[in-house]
Structures are given as C-alpha cells and as structure tokens.
Amino acid sequence: AQKVTQAQTEISVVEKEDVTLDCVYETRDTTYYLFWYKQPPSGELVFLIRRNSFDEQNEISGRYSWNFQKSTSSFNFTITASQVVDSAVYFCALSGANSKLTFGKGITLSVRP
Amino acid sequence: DVKVTQSSRYLVKRTGEKVFLECVQDMDHENMFWYRQDPGLGLRLIYFSYDVKMKEKGDIPEGYSVSREKKERFSLILESASTNQTSMYLCASSPPTATNYGYTFGSGTRLTVV
Numbered sequence: 006a007q008k009v010t011q012a013q014t015e016i017s018v019v020e021k022e023d024v025t026l027d028c029v030y031e032t033r034d035t036t037y038y039l040f041w042y043k044q045p046p047s048g049e050l051v052f053l054i055r056r057n058s059f060d061e062q063n064e065i066s067g068r069y070s071w072n073f074q075k076s077t078s079s080f081n082f083t084i085t086a087s088q089v090v091d092s093a094v095y096f097c098a099l100s101g102a103n104s105k106l107t108f109g110k111g112i113t114l115s116v117r118p
Numbered sequence: 119d120v121k122v123t124q125s126s127r128y129l130v131k132r133t134g135e136k137v138f139l140e141c142v143q144d145m146d147h148e149n150m151f152w153y154r155q156d157p158g159l160g161l162r163l164i165y166f167s168y169d170v171k172m173k174e175k176g177d178i179p180e181g182y183s184v185s186r187e188k189k190e191r192f193s194l195i196l197e198s199a200s201t202n203q204t205s206m207y208l209c210a211s212s213p214p215t216a217t218n219y220g221y222t223f224g225s226g227t228r229l230t231v232v
Contacts, residue, residue, distance in 0.1 A: 014158070040220050050208065050223040096160060104149055104168075104212065105176070106221055110160035 007032045009099050011109035018087050019117050026082040026112050028097030034058075039073065039080045040098040040106070050096070056080065087116045121145075124209050124224040131231050137196040139227050141209030148214050150192035151221070152176075152184065155206040167192055168214075199231045 008031040018024045030039065041053040054064060056073050064071045068085045084091055097109045125140040143150065148169055153161040153176075163176030165184040173184050181203060185193045192211075196203055209224040 011160075038220070048206070049225050052220050052222075055220045100220075104214070105163060105166060106151065106210070106212075107163070108153075108161040110158060 007034075007037075007099050007101055007105070007107040009097050009107055009109035011097055011112050013112045014110070015113045015115070017115045017117065020089060021086050022116075023083060023085050024087050024114065024116075026084075026095050026097075026114070028080045028082065028109060030078050030080065030097070030099045032099060032101050034101035036102065038100045040100070041071065041080075041082050042096045042098060044094040044096065044111070046093070053082075084114075087114075089116050089118055092116045122209055122211050122222050122224040124207075124227050126227050127225065129227055129229045131196075131199050131229065133200060133231055135196075135199050135231075137199045137229070137231075139194040139196075139207055139209075139229070141192045141194070141211075141224055142190050143192075143209075143211040143222070144190065145211060145213075145222065146189065147211035147222075148189070149212045150186065151210040151212075152182075152192065152194045153208045153210065154178070155208055155226070161208060164194065199229075201231050203229065204231045205229060 010029045037058045039056045043051040061073050070083045072081045094111045094113050096111045098106050100106045122143045131137050151166040152164040155161045162178050167173045167186045183195045207227045210221045212221040
C-alpha cells in the first residue's frame with residue numbers, strides 16, 4: 006500500500022522568509038512518481054512538479070526547489086523568499102505501478118505581509 | 119488548453135436523493151479518477167477507471183458507484199445521498215503513464231447534502 010505523510014498541518018511565515026514543506030512517502034514499488042500540487046483559495050489544484058524514482062537530482066524553479074532523497078523516502082519542497090501569493094494548501098502525492106495517485110493530508114501555508 | 123470539466127461547481131441535494139456528478143475530459147486520457155476532499159483529510163480516492171466500462175474501487179468507495187460508458191466521461195453516482203457525503207469532489211484524468219504534467223484536475227464540485 007502507498008502512503009504519503011505530511012506531518013506539518015499549518016505553517017505561518019512572514020513575507021520573504023524561506024519555508025520548507027516536508028513530505029515522507031511509503032511504497033513497495035520500485036518505479037514510482039512523486040508530485041507536489043498547490044491549491045490556492047480558488048480551489049483548483051495546480052501541478053507544480055513530478056519526479057520519478059530514478060531521478061534523485063534536486064530541482065529548482067525560480068523561488069521553488071525540491072529535495073528528493075530516496076534514502077529517507079522524503080521529497081521536501083522549499084519556497085525561498087516567500088510571498089503572499091504563495092498562501093495556499095500544498096499537497097504531496099505519490100503514484101506507483103497502478104497509476105493511483107495517493108495524496109498526503111496537505112499543509113496550509115499562510116504568508117503574512 | 120487541455121481540460122477536465124465538472125458539470126457543477128456547487129450542488130445542494132436532499133438526503134436520500136440519487137446524485138450524479140459528471141466529469142468530461144478532452145485529452146483522450148485512458149485513466150480517470152474521482153476524489154473527495156475534506157479538511158484535514160486531504161484527497162481520498164473513491165473510484166478510478168483505466169478504460170471504458172472498467173472501474174476499480176479506491177480507498178473509500180462505500181456509498182458511491184461510477185459509470186464510464188465513453189472514454190471522455192466518468193460519472194460519480196451517490197445512490198442515496200447522506201449528510202456525511204457533503205464534501206468537495208474532484209475529478210482527474212491522466213494518460214496510462216503519468217507524463218511530465220501528471221494528472222489534470224477539474225475545478226471541483228462542492229456538494230452539500232441537507
């Protein structure tokens with residue numbers, strides 16, 4: 006069975022602070038995919054990133070960066086110099102051999118001006 | 119622009135009613151999924167389908183059924199709505215192997231059962 010744990014439930018930071026959202030996963034599949042989604046107040050899920058299990062390179066996209074470590078089964082997401090527009094619920098998700106996408110419970114990020 | 123469209127954004131139904139939530143995708147995707155989202159519980163998979171007329175139970179199928187008569191359409195059915203089915207329902211689709219853009223989600227249907 007697949008499982009995604011987002012231990013943090015709510016995080017509040019002041020604008021321009023860096024913030025890291027943690028994600029730990031469990032799977033028996035050797036090939037799997039990890040995702041991060043953003044859900045702003047409008048409700049629509051916005052795809053941020055997908056990594057496959059064979060690619061442990063960290064990725065940076067503007068102020069966003071992701072750290073994938075198979076040794077600790079973690080796929081953490083860092084926002085550098087946070088902005089008010091980053092306020093949202095962030096979901097980590099896992100897809101394995103059967104294409105089922107399993108989500109964590111989400112982290113509510115509030116960025117205060 | 120690729121899209122997953124859910125027929126209603128908000129829906130209010132009475133206890134005991136039969137409720138249909140419709141989802142249509144225009145990407146010719148094989149896989150389609152229904153999730154429900156509740157505060158503090160994240161998104162939980164109700165049912166999914168790999169192809170027309172195929173369906174598999176997700177993690178919380180009780181009280182729901184689905185129908186997929188055409189590739190582009192995946193319907194979620196609440197046979198007899200109950201108040202504990204009040205929730206946000208999200209539909210998604212994907213190709214057989216998730217590509218770089220992963221899964222595409224609809225905007226959601228917020229269902230209230232009174």
